Amino acid sequence: MQVLADDDEHEGRERSESHEGRDGGTKGRMLTATNATFQAECSACHMAYPPGLLSAASWKEMMGTLDKHFDTDASLDEATIAEILPFLEANAGTSRKADSGAKPVLRITETGWFKHEHDEISPATWKRDSIKSASNCMACHTSADKGNFDEDNVRIPK
Ligand code: HEC
Ligand code: HEC
Incomplete structure (x- = not known):
């Protein structure tokens, strides 16, 4: 899973915030960082995508453009954003190639690792x-x- 945008440091944080941890039979890595506000606000239209799957720059860009969120309006008030964005940034993946360019990728499905894993x-x-x-x-x-x-x-x- 080296392609995944993350590292040990983040894993530690994810685990400490998780109430589930790694259950017995699961070999793969778990992305279990949770935040109640994020969960409530970001799972209405699709699952709450794990923060580790995008970079901090991508999340920042996304949270700043929620009124034009993939052709829908997913606006939130400033206080809510101020709670969700730091959580996303703290648990973001350290994406290598995806965000080295000028514009951060907003879709997980357009990142290099995603394409590679699903080719x-x-x-x-x-x-x-x-x-x-x-x-x-x-x-x-x-x-x-x-x-x-x-x-x-x-x-x-x-
Ligand atoms: C009003 C509905 C709605 C809400 C609320 C919403 N989204 Fe979305 N989101 C969408 C739609 C529609 C798409 C595009 C899905 C598609 O192309 O199939 C999308 C796509 C995404 C994607 C890209 C998925 C991919 O293709 O890789 C991310 C990441 C994402 N949303 C994050 C969030 C976050 C974070 C929040 C909370 C702040 C949020 N969304 C709240 C409707 C919503
Ligand atoms: C059409 C089915 C399908 C969909 C939809 C899909 N995936 Fe996958 N995904 C796969 C398959 C098949 C693999 C390869 C399984 C393997 O060999 O590890 C994979 C692999 C992965 C891996 C690597 C897992 C590992 O342990 O190696 C990640 C991470 C992943 N997908 C994330 C996502 C995310 C995030 C989404 C949604 C934005 C998504 N996938 C949507 C089928 C899918």
């Missing part, structure tokens, strides 16, 4: 009715909402 999935598969969009992690990663992207929990729906 065996055909364009037709992404478009299946049961999947609809690469952004729909839960369609295949059955425990994604628990921060678990381990191979053992991947099931590509028909």
